[in-house]
Amino acid sequence: xxxxxxxxxxxxxxxxxxxxxxxxxxxxxxxxxxxxxxxxxxxxxxxxxxxxxxxxxxxxxxxxxxxxxxxxxxxxxxxxxxxxxxxxxxxxxxxxxxxxxxxxxxxxxxxxxxxxxxxxxxxxxxxxxxxxxxxxxxxxxxxxx
Numbered sequence: 113x114x115x116x117x118x119x120x121x122x123x124x125x126x127x128x129x130x131x132x133x134x135x136x137x138x139x140x141x142x143x144x145x146x147x148x149x150x151x152x153x154x155x156x157x158x159x160x161x162x163x164x165x166x167x168x169x170x171x172x173x174x175x176x177x178x179x180x181x182x183x184x185x186x187x188x189x190x191x192x193x194x195x196x197x198x199x200x201x202x203x204x205x206x207x208x209x210x211x212x213x214x215x216x217x218x219x220x221x222x223x224x225x226x227x228x229x230x231x232x233x234x235x236x237x238x239x240x241x242x243x244x245x246x247x248x249x250x251x252x253x254x255x256x257x
Contacts (some may be wrong), residue, residue, distance in 0.1 A: 113141050114137065114138070114141045114143045114221050114222045115141070115142075115143050115144070115221055116143060116144050116145075116146065116218065116219060116220045116221055116222075117134050117137065117138050117143050117144070117145045117146070117220060117221070117222045117223070117224055118145075118146050118148060118211065118214065118215045118218065118220040118222070118223045118224070118251075119131045119134045119135070119145050119146065119147045119148065119186060119224055119225070120147075120148045120149070120150070120207070120211045120223070120225045120245075121147060121148070121149055121182050121183070121185075121186060122149065122150075122182070122207075123149070123178065123181070123182035123185075124226070126226040126227070126257065127225070127226045128185070129226065129256060129257075130224055130225050130226040130256045131147065131185075131186050131189060131224075132189060133224060133254075133256050134222075134224030134254075135186075135189055135190050135193050135195050135197075136193070137222075137224065137254075138190075138193075138195045139193050139194065139195050143195070144195065144196035144197065144198070145186075145190055145195055145196070145197045145198075146197070146198050146199065146200070146214075146218055146220065147182075147183050147186035147187065147190075147197060147198075147199035147200075148199070148200060148201070148202070148210075148211065148214055149179040149182050149183055149199075149200075149201040149202075150201070150202055150203075150204055150207035150210050150211070151172075151175045151176065151178075151179050151201055151202065151203045151204075152175070152203075152204075152205065152207075153203050153204065153205055154167070154168040154171045154172060172203075175203075176201065179201035180201070183199040183200070183201065186199060187199055202214065206241075206244070207241045208240070208241040208242070208243075208244025208245045208248070209244065209248070211223065211225070211241070211245050211249075212244075212245055212248050212249045212250075212251070215249065215251045216250065216251065220251055221251065221252070222251065222252050222253075222254060223245060223249060223251055223252070223253045223254070224253075224254045224256065225242055225245065225253065225254075225255060225256075226242070226255070226256060226257065227242055227255050227256065227257035242255055
């Protein structure tokens with residue numbers, strides 16, 4: 113049925129639940145998975161340009177370390193389940209758009225994602241990024257919660 117499943121993660125417990133479900137589904141279908149984390153870009157306003165550059169470098173280093181940790185967790189879960197897994201991170205302001213683009217670029221035939229992530233009020237309802245993916249993705253989306 114499915115051959116290549118995209119698993120977006122923000123490192124939250126709910127996202128991990130979606131990842132686990134996606135891995136189980138991949139195992140039952142004989143599919144592979146691709147774990148994706150979108151790193152929010154650095155945003156700052158400062159009157160000293162050198163401060164921004166130094167702060168941005170520190171931010172990106174830490175953000176990429178977090179991304180790699182989240183993705184390593186997914187790779188470990190997939191390995192334990194015997195599911196082929198590749199992973200990567202992108203830096204971008206609009207995770208929903210990047211998720212859809214990456215699913216298409218990697219020729220995924222399913223996106224499995226959590227109903228909401230880490231962002232404030234959106235946690236109470238269907239997450240805004242999940243909503244964007246549902247509205248724009250030509251690839252089927254399985255939303256879990």
